[in-house]
Amino acid sequence: TIKQKLLALAALFALVIVVQTVMSRGHVAETRVNTDDLQNRMIPSLSALHDLEMNVIQVQQWLTDISATRGQDGLDDGFDMAATQAGMFEKNVSTLGDLNPGLKGPLNELKISFDEYHIVGKAMAKSYIEAGPIKGNQTMAAFDQAAESLHQRLDSLSDEIRLQLNESLTRQSLDVDANNIQSVVAIALMVIFLLIAAISVQVLLLGPLRNFRQVIATFNTGTANLNYRFHLKGNDEITEISYELDTFFDTLQ
Numbered sequence: 001t002i003k004q005k006l007l008a009l010a011a012l013f014a015l016v017i018v019v020q021t022v023m024s025r026g027h028v029a030e031t032r033v034n035t036d037d038l039q040n041r042m043i044p045s046l047s048a049l050h051d052l053e054m055n056v057i058q059v060q061q062w063l064t065d066i067s068a069t070r071g072q073d074g075l076d077d078g079f080d081m082a083a084t085q086a087g088m089f090e091k092n093v094s095t096l097g098d099l100n101p102g103l104k105g106p107l108n109e110l111k112i113s114f115d116e117y118h119i120v121g122k123a124m125a126k127s128y129i130e131a132g133p134i135k136g137n138q139t140m141a142a143f144d145q146a147a148e149s150l151h152q153r154l155d156s157l158s159d160e161i162r163l164q165l166n167e168s169l170t171r172q173s174l175d176v177d178a179n180n181i182q183s184v185v186a187i188a189l190m191v192i193f194l195l196i197a198a199i200s201v202q203v204l205l206l207g208p209l210r211n212f213r214q215v216i217a218t219f220n221t222g223t224a225n226l227n228y229r230f231h232l233k234g235n236d237e238i239t240e241i242s243y244e245l246d247t248f249f250d251t252l253q
Contacts, residue, residue, distance in 0.1 A: 060121065120146040
C-alpha cells in the first residue's frame with residue numbers, strides 16, 4: 001500500500017539519521033579525546049620541557065657567575081641559586097613523568113645526567129673560588145663534557161615530546177577531515193533521500209491523481225472517452241481506485 005511505501009521511506013530516512021548520529025558521536029568522542037590529550041598532556045609537557053631547559057641554563061649561569069666572581073664582593077649566592085634551580089629541575093622531571101608514563105626511563109637517565117652535571121659544575125666553581133683560574137680551568141673540560149651529555153639527553157627528550165605533539169596535531173587534523181567528509185556524505189545522503197521521496201510521491205500519488213483528474217474532468221465537458229482504461233498494476237490504494245474507475249467505465253458502455 002501507499003502507506004507501507006511511505007513508512008518504508010520514513011524508516012529509510014530514520015536509518016540514515018541514526019547512522020549519521022552514531023558516526024557523528026564517534027567522531028566527536030575521538031575529537032574530545034585528542035583535544036583533552038593536547039590540552040591536558042601535550043601543552044603542559046611542552047611547558048615543563050621549556051622549564052627544564054631554563055633550569056639547566058640557570059644552573060650553568062649561576063655556577064659560572066660565582067666562578068667568575070669567586071664569591072667576592074657579596075656575589076656569593078651562586079651555589080644557593082643553582083641548588084634552587086636544581087630543585088625546580090627535579091620537580092619538572094616529576095611533572096613530565098606524571099604526564100608521560102612512557103618516558104619514565106629517559107627521564108630517569110636525564111635526572112642522573114643532570115645530577116652529574118650539577119656536581120661537576122659545583123666542583124668547577126669551588127676550584128675557581130679556592131684556587132683561581134689555573135685550577136678552575138682544569139675542571140672546565142669535565143663540566144663541558146657533562147653539559148654536552150646532559151644537552152644530548154635533553155634534546156632527545158625534546159624530540160620525543162615534539163614527535164608526540166605532531167602526532168596529536170595530526171590526529172586532530174584527521175578528525176577535522178573525517179568530520180568534513182561525514183558532513184558532505186550526510187548532505188549527499190539527504191539530497192538522495194529527498195530525490196527518492198520526490199520521485200516516489202510523483203510516481204505513486206501525483207501522476208495517477210493527475211490522470212484521474214483529467215479523465216474525470218472530461219465528464220464535465222461532455223467529451224468523456226468511455227473506452228479509456230487506466231490499466232494500472234499493483235496493490236495500493238491508487239491501483240484500487242483505477243480498477244474501480246475502469247469497472248465504472250465498463251458499466252457505462
